Amino acid sequence: MTHHGLKALGASLLLTALLSPALADEGVTAWRLFVSDHERGVVSVVDPDARETLASFDIHGPASLYRSDSGETVFAVQGAADRVTAIASGISFDDHGDHADIEVEDARLLDVAFEGGKPSHFVEHGGDIAIFFDGDGRAMTTTERAILDGSAEVLEFDSGAPHHGAAAAFANHVLITEPHPEDPSNLPVGVRVLAMSGEAIGDLHECPDLHGEASTGNIMAFACAKGLLIVQSQNNQPHIEQLAYSDDLPEGKVTILIGGRGLQYFLGNYGASAVVLIDPMDDDAFRLVELLTRRVHFAVDPIRAKFAYVFTEDGALHQIDVLAGKIVNTASLTEPYSMDGHWSDPRPRVAVAGDHVVVTDPLAGKLHLVERDGLEKAGEIEVEGKPFNIVSVGGTGAVDDDGDHDHEASASHDHAHEDDEAEEHRHD
Ligand code: ZN
Helix, strand or coil, X not given: CCCHHHHHHHHHHHHHHHHHHHHHHHCEEEEEXXXXXCCCCEEEEEECCCCEEEEXXXXXXXXXXXXXXXXXXXXXXXXXXXXXXXXXXXEEEEECCCCEEEEECCCEEEEEEEECCCXXXXXXXXXXXXXXXXXXXXXXXXXXXXXXXXXXXXXEEECCCCCCCCEEEECCEEEEEECCCCCCCCCCCEEEEECCCCCEEEEEEECCCCCCEEEECCEEEEECCCEEEEEEEECCEEEEEEEECCCCCCCCCCCCEEECCCCCCEEEECCCCEEEEECCCCCCCEEEEECCXXXXXXXXXXXXXXXXXXXXXXXXXXEEECCCCEEEEEEECCCCCCCCCCCCCCCCCEEEECCEEEEEECCCCEEEEEECCCCCEEEEEECCCCEEEEEEEXXXXXXXXXXXXXXXXXXXXXXXXXXXXXCXXXXX
């Protein structure tokens, strides 16, 4: 099979990798981990290099965490507490074209919260944010800029009925799930395109059992029972096509989707003991990567884009080479976390912070740090309670301390985008 799309992007990835060392010498690298507790409404801010907790914020309930593309904002989606809280990460980059300045401040709770019935899926696309509230069947959209400016102007869009849905802002329109017509407690049956006025445009794009959405590059996808909906921008309108699962895949479907950074691909679950690599631009779009035990969580590497990571219930972390389509490293990290039992039991989650892969170990009350190269253990950080969901923000930038930019410091920068966290939500 050919992977022309992946290869083309791989070349630019190599360029970035070659240019980064010069920056590392003269720039400043800062990473922060945001970790939510499985039982309590707390988000801890952890410095993975100093190995210490910098702050912990009280919120209203246990949260799924998402980070924005820019990394300036972290969102705590508290489904049971009917709200989404915004946190300024304290790390921002000012892009000067040939380099980026990094600014590091304290993380802080923003005075912006989105309230509504049972918020579930959170989607950012290019700075536009959409939050779907299952209990209301409505979506709120806003922008990261507005949130950081403290002016949370919000638009609302109605799907027609409460259901476990999702929405996304895309190409000056809003994509919103269509509830199941007979029983909205079932998964949605498709996607509608709405104008910003709320008016529906065109026909329903069918996607039975819709669950899971992600973006990679300029492509968005929704996962359905028989394949994906692939969304691209055409004449500043969303253009949606079906991509059926290939015949050589076993019985199954994707219900969690994340998007590659630096390489254009999607990574999804597929059955209990596999993940699937998806390159929608390839004739042979689906490559299954089988696991020895059941999958717990997975994440993409935002910097070394050819890697992704899967954690399995035997307590092992696996590194996947996305280009080769196979596991290249495995490290045993935690006690087993069986996938038997309740779907929402505390189990590890994975994030990538620079050269480290970080795995939460909720029952042991700690984070495991692992070297990206070779998956050697690099230490542990204790976190009070049951550290569960995790996102990381950070990267390397030049320091603009006297207003005179050191333009020789860098020819490139790595904004270190964390993946769209494989979503965690409550289906009860
Ligand atoms: Zn969901």
